Structures are given as structure tokens and as C-alpha cells.
Amino acid sequence: MYRPIFYEIVLTPKRDSMSLCLARNSETQESYYVFISTIELRPLQSAMYKTFTDFNYSALLPFYRISFGNYHEIRFPDDQYDRLWEPLQVTFRTHMSTNDSFFGSIRNQPPVSVLKTAITSFLGEDQLLVSSWHILPQGIYYFAVYLCNINKTSLSGNNTFQIFIGNVQIAEIVVPEYMYCLSPESRLEFSTTESIDIRIRSQVGSHMRPFINAAEAYQIVKITNMTHAGDVLAIRKIADTVNVPDDWTTGDPCLPSGLPLTSVICNEEDPPRVIIVNLTNKGLTGNIPPSIANLTALKQLNNKLDGDVPPGLVKPGLKLQYFQLIHVKENKNFEMT
Template identity: 35%
Template sequence: MIDLFISYMLLLLLLHSLSQPVRGVLIDCGSNFRSSINGQEWLPDTGYISTGTSKTITARGQSQILSTVRTFPLQGNLFRKFCYEIPVNRAQKYLIRTTYYYGGVNVNGNRNLNLNPPVFDQIIDGIFWGVVNTTEAYMKGNSSYYEAIFMPKGKNLSVCLAANAYTDSDPFISALEVVVLLDQVYNSTDFNHYALNLIARNSFGHDGPGIRYPDDRFNRYWEPFGQDTFPQLSSQNLSVSGIWNLPPQKVFQTRLARSQPEPLRLMWPPNPLPVVVPPYNYSIALYFADDQISRSPRTFDITINRVDFYNNLTLTPSGVVIFANEWPLAGTTDITLSPAPQSTAGPLVNAGEVFQVIPAGERTLVRDAIAMVSLRNSFRNPPIDWKGDPCLPSRYLWTGVTCSQGPRIRITILNLMSIGLEGSISPSIAKLTALTTILLGNNTLHGTIPDLSSLKELAILHLEDNLINGILPPSLGNLTKLREIFVQNNNLSGDIPKTLVQIPGLTLRYTPGNPSIIPPPS
């Protein structure tokens, strides 16, 4: 779907908004101190993550934020995710940016010469975001950043790193930004089912440093592009304000343009896109503004890879955006602006954005996810990857967790045998009503066995070799699918429920140990 969106806003209000700090959380990964840089407050990351190692690197010529990183151990953690969790408002959408500067952080003398940065995955709220590969930028002495727009699924937003099959040293991160976006920004996308992964955002004809905050109120990065191809300074008589997506006024100060009524051709975005069948869908927005209307209207047609994108576009000083929500692209992209027959002026373009559209509708059943958080909180030392979505992406399940597939993603197995767990078993485990197997044996769990009568699918319950006290709940006898209950070597007491003994085919082990338990009549 192609839409023409022209909106107006008082310039005074826009200028006032530019002076406001970015709304959101800016995290200096690996740092232990707050800092203020260019009018923005950066926070240490210790309040948002509980694992990994903070390290200092040499980042000559780079931002102060890049002088620290947090790394996550590769050994024993293939396909395990390490997650930051940031409190959010689930009714708002957010710009998420991760920044990486390697600085040789994994180089360890002669034993581990990882001169190149590792390649690894990044994940948001259980959705596979993409692969982090910073090698090319690092070899040029530059940092790398990745940006996406997501709607949170709950009260916390998780941003995770994870080693994949190609990761050869510890994953790392330098900075994480989670910025609140206004409702009218990127509001043509259904963020209940999709997310946007930034491919390119450029200010055309701009030849200076990238445009950022405070010019852009959301601290979006507008990189220079095409400064060697038909650049022009824009007219000083523009009155752009309140345009859709609220691009900064500075992007309208330069443009790529033809002085004569002839086609303007751009090979943009600058890098080829993946070639897959069927092709990925992309969200495209092109921004224009011109005062040529005072003399002769500047009118032209737009094609993308020779397919009509928009016809008879006439520019105005107040600005206009042409956008597509889902446009299939692959390989090199050819955008051509061709003047209309009646136009006496050549075409122009000021700026553009391209996002890959990512399906983002899947999630673990909310009740299960909430119950797992409560269970995690009842353990003193839960597995280090128990953050983010328990079941997604499917290659990155929480340690010891097995999930069902299909439209309702449920947790079906908990296997945490012999991992040194301490703490108690939260009653919330009873809300995991798809569980068939609970394996918590050979740990150091204490407290009582919660009421599990809601777990109608439960077949195997192993709690042996712990410090559990209290009684065997009589309600276990109502679980007719039970085939194994192992509770030996605990501190249980009281009678063995008769209803348990009556379940056909049940193997019940309560000795040795449990000296105060009363066996059923023989």
C-alpha cells in the first residue's frame, strides 16, 4: 500500500521539542558510573543485567561510551541467550539501538588471539533480530550499531545476545538505547504483529557528520549519502514542520536533485539486500520539500526497480512523505525519479529510510511466561539464561525448558536435575498447566511441595535428593496421568495419600530418607 501523508504542526512546538532530552533509557554497557554526554544521561548497566563481565578497552578516537563493554562467556553457552531487561510501557513503541566496538576485548595473550570480533545473534522479546557482525567496521576503526522499532510484549523489554554456530569468542556489547517514540511516528505498521529492522536512514546530499540528537528528538542517526551525486543546498524558504515520522529539519537543508527536467537515479539503500525466495518485505519512506511551487510546480514519478511507486508527486515547502508499508526487495535497489511531462524542474529527494519488516507475533503464552518469572525468582541461583522469552526463539530455549510448537506455545517439560539449584519451588509452577514432566531432583531445594492439582497432564514428578519438607499433597492423587513420583532423600512427613497408591501403573519412591513419612498400609 502506498500513501501520501502531509501533515502540519506549529513550528514553535517543534523547536521546543528539540530542546527536550531523549525519553527512554541509555545504557553504558560495562560501566559502573553515570555519565552525561552531549546533554544525554547514560546509566551503568548493572541495574538491567545480572550476568556477564564488565571490561575496559582502548577506544581511541571513539565516544567515551565505547570505552567499556560487557562480555558473555562462550564456553558452555552455545545457543544460550544473555538478556538485558528494561522496564517499559507495553502501550508504547520503542526505538532500540545496540552499539558495538570490539577493541580487542577477547584477545588474551598468545592463548586466544581473537583479533577479529565474534559473530553472534541478537534477540528482542523472543524475536530473532539479526546477526551481529562488526568485523568490517572494526577493521576500519569504527563502531557498529543496529537499530529496530518494537512494541514490547510485557512490562519488561528484553534485549539479548546469544552465541551461534559461528561464534568463536565471547559475545560483547558497548551500549544499549531504548527510546520512547510518539504515537504518530511509524504508525502505519501493525506492531502487534511486526517489527522494523533498520537497513538504512540517510540524509541525501549531506556531507558532514551524521545528523543525531539534538537535531533529531529521538536520536535517530541520519547518515550522509550521495554527497558526490547531484547534491544541492535546499532553498531557505522551506517551512517543513510536523511532517509524518517527525524527521529533523536539518535533513531538508540538503538534497539530491537535477537542475534540469531529467531523471534522477539512486542506487539506494547503499548495500545490496539479501536475495531470498520469496523476497523479504521492506518499509520504505522518502522525504521531500521544495519551494519551486512559487515558480513552477516540481512534479515527478517514482519507480523502484522499474515498478511504479508513486506517480505525479508535486512538492511543497511544507514537506511530503511517500511511504510503503510492505514492499518486496532483493539485491540492488534502483530508485528513479522521472519528471512529469509538464514539469520544468528536475526531481529532488531530501532523505530516506528503509526497514526490513520482521514478523513479531509469536510469544510464549503469557500465563506461562509470568509463571516462569515467579519460579525464577523463587530460586536463589536460577540458570543465567533465564531472562527474556522462555521458549523463543526456538533455538534459544531457557536451560532445562521444553516447549510445544504451534499457535499456543506452552512449556511442557522442566528438567533442572543436578544443577545446584537453591531456594524453593514457587506455587506459580501450578500455572504451567501444559507440563508433562517436572525434574528437579538432586539440588538443594527446601520448603514444601506446592499444590499441583491443576497440572492435569503431569506424568513424571522427580523431587528426590533435596531438602523438601512438609507432606505429599493429597491432591496429587487426582492427577490420573502420573506414572512416576520420586521424592526419596528429603525431609517429608505425614501419611502417603491413599489416592496416590490407587493410581494404576504409578511408580512411587519415597525411601530412603524421609524418616517421618508414614507408608501406606501393606
């Protein structure tokens, strides 16, 4: 049986509605159908994942969530947000677990079942190295490492760990008391594709062996603003009055970048604007909709519809003052007033 393929993204919606676009890439045969089985939305607490991410301009793409010492995947109902945590049993490492209750809370709210297992170095070793089998492409990443002291026999005193992602030290922490947790976070940029290790080192004088319970890695990606609200409304009104391509009735006119609506071309401003509309040779029927004049950044209209040309398209100084060219020669019947 094939395991379902799924993708996640953590983002803040900028409007009261959202759309999803699926498209074949250049490596996919045209005979293959583009399809989706289901989509799921999960609201997160407002403080989650915000330490190094400005959700006004960015989103998070998960690369891995690891539960060290676990034997099975963890997700809902253990994780109320239905995040998938991969189990990782590390050879030549000591595994720990507990059934006791934790004190305090963690900003990203990992499930308790993830925190109740851990791996640690062997006795006498002052360093724990976890090699990642995930290859991270070039980019900017957010990391969170979860350290919960579940060792009931741990010795008190000056127990200090240094935490490294790759060759970069992201934190130096004092190990928490029994059944308390810490979650060092970091934002790192990689200029090349790399396999990133996690390394935890016990400082000289510490009485505890280094350990780790769980870790997360996300790529921070820039989010382009949705198409100018006036252009979206104009496209919707045009779709209400003219027999336009099916995709005009849903989705964002200009997004994803490079994949706008059929017969629409947009610029690369932020937010993007509709600059060309091609209404020729598409089997379209109906009259020229006056709402075309509401596309205030429009520079070219190729038209094959009936009726009057809306005054806003031809009067200088009005909504289309930067309008450059109108193709009306193919109109079956039009009047310019």
C-alpha cells in the same frame, strides 16, 4: 579507532517491562565474550511509521536512512529521536540547500537538517536515479521517501513526479510548493536478495527537475508474543524458592525462539508455553516448589529436589490435566499425597 556497532528496532512494548537477550551465533568462537556497552530507549510519537506496519504483530529493523546532499552524519540533537542519517554526496548530480523554514509537518518527523539539503538531476534530464549500495535480504520492507521543495526559483505549474523503488512505482505526486514537503510511503516484498534503486521521473509537461531530500528503508519482521503470562509468573516464583540457573530471574522463559532459559523447553504456540522443565544435574538445591503446578502446559518434569510433590502435578482434572510424565526416581526424599 573502530566505529561502534549498533542495532536498532522500532516496536511497541506489550508489557510494562522489556528484556534484552544476547547470544553467540554458530559462526562466533566460544572464546569470544558476549557483551553490550549500552542500551538506549527512545519513545516515538504514536503515528510514526504506522502506515504499513501493524505494531501489534510486527517490528521495524532499519536498513538505511539517507540524507542526500549532506556532508556529515545527522543524529541527536538535530534528530530528537537520535536516528542516524547517513550522508550521501552523489557524483554528477546537482546539490541544493536552504536556510528557510518549512511549512507543515511529516508523519515520521525527519529532522529539519535532513530536509534542507537535496540532490537533483542536471538541466534537461527528466529522471533522477539513485543507486543503493545497501543489499536488502529477501523479505518485506517499508520505504519512505522525503521530497521537500527547497528550490526558490522553481517554476509553478503542473509539476508531477513518478517515484519508483526498484521497478515498482510507489507514487505519482504533484510537487509541493516552495518549502512544503511530501513523503510517499510503500510496503514492498522481495523474494530474492537485491540492491534496490530509487528512481524519480518528471512527467511530460513538468517544469521542475526531479529531486530527493532523504529516504528510509526498514525490514518488517514478525514479533512473536511473549511467553504466556502465567508461565512467566510461575518461573519467577520457582526462581524465588529454588537455586536455579541465573537466567531464570530475568528475561522471557521461551524467547528468543530456539534460545529459552537454561533447562527449559517451550512449544511453538503463540504465545509460547513451557512444556519441559529439567531440574536434574544442575547443582540445584531446595524443595520442590508448589508453583511448578502453575505451569499448566507442562508435559514433562525432570526433578532432583527434596520435599512433597505438589498435589497439582498428580491430581487429574486440575491444572496439569495434560501432564504426561514425571521423573521422580532421583528425588533424594519425596512423599506423594
